[in-house]
Amino acid sequence: MKLTASHLTKEFNRRAIFSDISFTLEIGDSLAITGKNGAGKSTLVKTLAGLLSPTRGAVEYLLNGKKTEVDALRDHIGMVSPYVMLYDEFTAMENLTLLSRIRSNNLPIEEQSKELLERFSLWNKRQELVRTFSSGMKQRLKFVFAVLHRPRLLFVDEPTSNLDAEGVRVVRGMIEKQKKTGMLIVATNSAQEAKWCKKRIHLG
Amino acid sequence: MFGKTSTTIFKYGSVSLISVVLVAGLAIPMTVSPQSWLEFPVIPGLEEKARNLFFHVPMSWTAVLAFFFSAVYGIRYLRTKNIDFDVVSVSSAGLGLLFSILATVTGALWAKFNWGAFWNWDPRQTSIFILLLIYGAYFALRSAIDSEEKRAGLSAVYTILAGLTVPFLVFIMPRMMAGLHPGAQGDASGKGPLFEANMIAPNMRMLFYVSLIGFSLLFLWLLHLRVRAGRLEFQQKQGER
Amino acid sequence: MKSLSSTYAILLKDAQSELRTRYAVNALFMFVVTAAVIVQLAIRSEQPSSSVLSGLFWVVVFFAAMSGLSRTFVSEEERGTSMTLQLVATSSSVYFGKLLFNIVLTLLLNLAITLLFTVVFPGFVVQTFETFLLTVVLSSIGLASASTILAAIIAKANTKGTLYPVLAFPILLPLLMTAMKATARALEGDPFGAGIEEYQILISYIMVITAGSYLLFDYVWKD
Numbered sequence: 001m002k003l004t005a006s007h008l009t010k011e012f013n014r015r016a017i018f019s020d021i022s023f024t025l026e027i028g029d030s031l032a033i034t035g036k037n038g039a040g041k042s043t044l045v046k047t048l049a050g051l052l053s054p055t056r057g058a059v060e061y062l063l064n065g066k067k068t069e070v071d072a073l074r075d076h077i078g079m080v081s082p083y084v085m086l087y088d089e090f091t092a093m094e095n096l097t098l099l100s101r102i103r104s105n106n107l108p109i110e111e112q113s114k115e116l117l118e119r120f121s122l123w124n125k126r127q128e129l130v131r132t133f134s135s136g137m138k139q140r141l142k143f144v145f146a147v148l149h150r151p152r153l154l155f156v157d158e159p160t161s162n163l164d165a166e167g168v169r170v171v172r173g174m175i176e177k178q179k180k181t182g183m184l185i186v187a188t189n190s191a192q193e194a195k196w197c198k199k200r201i202h203l204g
Numbered sequence: 205m206f207g208k209t210s211t212t213i214f215k216y217g218s219v220s221l222i223s224v225v226l227v228a229g230l231a232i233p234m235t236v237s238p239q240s241w242l243e244f245p246v247i248p249g250l251e252e253k254a255r256n257l258f259f260h261v262p263m264s265w266t267a268v269l270a271f272f273f274s275a276v277y278g279i280r281y282l283r284t285k286n287i288d289f290d291v292v293s294v295s296s297a298g299l300g301l302l303f304s305i306l307a308t309v310t311g312a313l314w315a316k317f318n319w320g321a322f323w324n325w326d327p328r329q330t331s332i333f334i335l336l337l338i339y340g341a342y343f344a345l346r347s348a349i350d351s352e353e354k355r356a357g358l359s360a361v362y363t364i365l366a367g368l369t370v371p372f373l374v375f376i377m378p379r380m381m382a383g384l385h386p387g388a389q390g391d392a393s394g395k396g397p398l399f400e401a402n403m404i405a406p407n408m409r410m411l412f413y414v415s416l417i418g419f420s421l422l423f424l425w426l427l428h429l430r431v432r433a434g435r436l437e438f439q440q441k442q443g444e445r
Numbered sequence: 446m447k448s449l450s451s452t453y454a455i456l457l458k459d460a461q462s463e464l465r466t467r468y469a470v471n472a473l474f475m476f477v478v479t480a481a482v483i484v485q486l487a488i489r490s491e492q493p494s495s496s497v498l499s500g501l502f503w504v505v506v507f508f509a510a511m512s513g514l515s516r517t518f519v520s521e522e523e524r525g526t527s528m529t530l531q532l533v534a535t536s537s538s539v540y541f542g543k544l545l546f547n548i549v550l551t552l553l554l555n556l557a558i559t560l561l562f563t564v565v566f567p568g569f570v571v572q573t574f575e576t577f578l579l580t581v582v583l584s585s586i587g588l589a590s591a592s593t594i595l596a597a598i599i600a601k602a603n604t605k606g607t608l609y610p611v612l613a614f615p616i617l618l619p620l621l622m623t624a625m626k627a628t629a630r631a632l633e634g635d636p637f638g639a640g641i642e643e644y645q646i647l648i649s650y651i652m653v654i655t656a657g658s659y660l661l662f663d664y665v666w667k668d
Contacts, residue, residue, distance in 0.1 A: 013352045014287075014442060051531055052668050053285075071535060079532055085525035087458075089465045098461075101454035103533040104447040282664050338615045345612060348602040354668070358598050361661045365594065365616055368657045372619035376646060 001064075001076065001152045001183065002026050003048070007057035010043055017043050018203050021057070027152065030184040030197035039204030041187035042083060045157050048185065049079055074103060078151035080142045082158060088131040092122060092141050095130060096148060105149060116144045120170055135162040143174060153183040159193060172196075205292065205431040206424065214425035221418030225258050225411060258412060260310040262419040263303050264332055269423060270300030271335065274342075275367045278360030290356035291438065293363065294346070295430035299423060301339040307332050327377035334373060338366045448538050455534060455542025459517055460549070468520070473513040473554055480505045481561050488566075495632035498569050499625045502562055506588070507621060509554055511610040514592040517543045518600035527600075531667070540593070540662045544655075547589040547596075555581050572634030576627060580640070583647035584624040590651060591616050594658035597665045620650050 008021040017040040025031055033041045046052040048059055050070030061068050063076070070077075086095045097109045117123040120140040130138065139162045146154060159175065160168045175196055178184045186197055194200060206214065273296040281289035311329055312322040323329065345362055349355040463469055484501060493501070521527045530539055559581070562569040571577045595612050599605045627643040 046528075046668075049532070051528055074533060074535075077532070081528070083525060084529045084532065086529065087462065087526060088524065089462055094461075098454065098458045099529070099533050102451050102458065102530070102538070104451050104454075106450065334615050334618060341612045341615055344608060345598070345602060348599075348604045348608055350603070354601060357664050358601060361594075361598060361664055362612065364661060365591075365654075365657060368653050369616050369619055372646065372650060372653075376619050376623060 002062040003153065003183065004060045004062070005048065005057070006060070008044070008047060008054045008059065009056040010040070010047055010052065011055045019056075021201060023199065023201065025153075025183050025185070025199075027183060028180065029199065030179045030186070031199045031201065032194040032197035033185065033187040033201050033203065034189065034191070034194045035203035037189060041189075041203055042081065042157050044201075044203065045079075045081065045155050045185065045187050046083070049077060049155055073153075075105075075149060076152045077155070078146035078149065078153070079155040080139075080146045080157065080159065081155065082161065084142065086130050086138065086141060086145065089129065091127050091129055092117075092133075093126040095141070096145060099145060100148065103149065109148075113144060113148055116148060119173075120144055121166070136164060136167055139163055140167055140170070143171060147174065147178070151182065153185070154178045155185050155187075157187040159186060159188060160190070205428045211425065211428050214421045214428065218418050218421035218425050221414055222422060225415040225418055256310060256314045257408075258415045260307060260314055261412070262415045263307040263310060265416060266419045266423045267300050267303035267307050267332065267335055269420060270296050270303060270427075271338070271363075271367070271370075273427070274300060275363045278363040281356050281360050285353070287352065287356060287438075288435070290352075290360070291434040292427070292431050293356075293360060295434055296427055297339060297342055297363070298430065299426055301336070301343070303423070304332060304336040304339060308336055331373050331377055342366075448535060451534050451538040452542045452545070455530075455538055456545045456549075459543060459546040462520075463546075463550075469513040469516040469550060472516075473509050473550075474557070476509045476512045477505060477554070477558055477561060480508065481565050485565050492568050493566070495568075496625070496629045498562070498566060499629040499632060502558065502569075502628060503584075503621050503625050505558055506555060506584075507614075507617065508610070509558065510551060510588055510592055511613060513550060513554070514547050514589065515596040515599060515605065515609050517546055517593070518596040519605055522600040536663045536666050537659065539666060540597075540659060543597075544590060544593045544658075547593045548586055551585040551589040551592075552582070555585050569632065571631050573631045573637055575637045576635065576640050577631035579637075579644060580624055580627040580631060580647070583644065583651065584620060584627075587620045587647055587651045587654060588617065590655045590658060591620070594654075594662060594665065597662065601665065616654075620647065623647055623650070 003025040005024075006022050009019040010017045021044065023031065033044055035041050043052065047054050050059070050073075059070065061070055061073055063073065087098070090098065093110065093113070096113050100107075100109050100112075113126075114123065117126055120143060122137065122140055122144065125133070125137065130141065133141065146156075156175070159171055163171065175184065175186070179196075184197065186193060188194055274293045277289045277293040277296065281287070281293060308329075311332060315324060315326070315329065316322045342359055342362060346355050346359050349358060484505075521530060534542075559571075563571075592613060595609065595616065599608050599612065602608055623643050623646045627640045627647075630640050630643075
């Protein structure tokens with residue numbers, strides 16, 4: 001899988017959020033997008049993931065050598081982001097099950113997710129409503145949701161927000177694994193987290 | 205928006221044609237048996253009120269023309285994401301709103317003098333009113349969106365949706381409601397019920413067409429001006445950044 | 446069929462969510478009961494004609510729809526699950542899933558209003574059952590269809606609640622007018638075939654609006 005961004009520009013009300021961003025990522029690559037709050041990191045992440053269309057420039061994905069629309073890559077992309085929320089009125093397990101079914105993954109989710117939920121210390125809470133979760137638990141559940149289907153490309157916007165030291169440790173482990181077996185894009189305003197990645201783009 | 209030659213034609217054309225219509229439409233006397241080209245026949249029941257014809261129908265026609273332009277440029281915006289098309293679309297919608305109001309008012313005046321009441325829920329009256337509602341909804345939607353791109357996209361979608369319902373309105377309404385407009389009963393043929401009933405006189409017909417063209421040119425000229433103003437406003441905002 | 450199972454999964458999610466929180470159902474229920482009570486108090490012992498009853502019926506349906514059918518999209522935007530859904534589902538799955546949900550909701554709504562009207566208004570007696578049934582089913586589908594795309598539109602705007610009926614009324618007017626006429630026929634006892642023109646209009650409305658909404662949905666749903 002290969003991701004190529006060419007001269008990406010995004011404007012809102014004709015004010016440029018970012019302009020002329022170009023890079024290439026392949027399996028094993030990792031990219032950190034850094035910048036102050038409001039610099040446009042999340043916007044760039046959304047544009048790369050196909051959730052926003054760029055004003056100018058293009059995002060191109062190659063899957064097995066063939067050019068593929070980002071729409072067809074749902075099964076290969078995962079995202080953790082403050083803008084991607086889960087359903088409050090459902091339990092953790094229900095969230096994972098429902099969203100997997102919507103993704104057309106009809107495998108037994110309970111089995112599939114056991115290991116991940118345990119690693120993030122959520123297994124015992126899997127039948128609790130997400131409404132009752134602390135922000136740290138919600139963040140951890142978002143990670144489980146993002147990597148459950150073993151995506152080749154993982155986007156992480158603000159990886160350690162709301163996490164305690166233990167949470168950060170588990171996320172770190174997850175990130176390292178993704179770096180080796182897939183592609184990783186991290187958006188952060190922490191210089192330390194930026195060091196997790198090989199490549200770097202600074203906005204703002 | 206249009207080239208220099210076209211705009212000049214629109215400007216002078218509309219002004220001259222409408223002036224002709226204003227003079228001829230209002231001043232040419234109506235006699236029972238017209239002898240010359242400069243006399244209109246008296247239509248029993250309508251008499252002087254028939255003069256409304258030269259104004260009310262072209263205004264309705266222009267309101268619909270404006271909607272058509274708005275919808276077409278809305279579609280062009282959706283395909284290209286070029287904000288300039290949205291400028292044309294909203295300029296046209298503004299003119300459409302204006303002409304709808306004029307058409308509704310002249311229509312209500314006609315209704316009052318002909319049929320006694322300002323409003324009767326006659327299908328034609330109702331359809332021009334619905335066009336007014338559509339424009340109102342369009343501008344309400346636009347004012348509720350902050351992002352330019354989103355505003356342009358969503359209002360274009362709404363215009364198209366409204367456009368889809370127009371054929372239904374045109375065909376259903378006359379069937380559903382007993383109408384007072386000439387030719388309303390069972391006759392669902394577009395805008396032309398008047399032609400069969402009243403306008404046998406060739407000079408009246410000609411003046412009517414002149415008015416139709418005059419108002420259309422007026423619309424195109426005003427559209428051109430509004431689009432120019434809209435584009436300048438944009439550039440000014442751009443410069444302020 | 447991947448997209449079919451995805452569509453069905455979205456429908457189920459909305460249904461389960463609604464069963465848990467009951468936001469839309471509560472709003473609809475409260476509205477319908479209040480409307481029926483107010484109208485009954487206003488009319489008292491007057492015997493309204495079939496066309497008046499028919500008109501009242503669809504007025505109540507319209508405003509009830511306006512209080513409940515937007516929730517399917519507005520709740521996603523408000524809670525930030527819109528992007529989650531965009532990540533896991535295609536636009537057409539989302540559109541059809543939520544359309545089906547709104548159709549079911551509208552059918553249930555109409556059933557409730559029919560029962561209520563039959564109880565509250567002695568003059569509301571359906572003489573030609575087939576006409577009534579077909580009219581209500583077709584109108585519900587058409588109503589849901591238009592309401593769904595409009596719900597998606599206002600979910601992205603600011604003043605959602607008040608904007609919804611303003612946008613919906615001109616679009617729904619042909620449907621409402623036709624439904625009113627056909628329902629009046631059913632109350633009068635006209636034979637089933639008398640309403641053929643109305644059924645045709647309702648069916649073509651459904652086709653045109655659903656096809657148009659489907660083609661336009663992407664421009665609304667995706668930012």
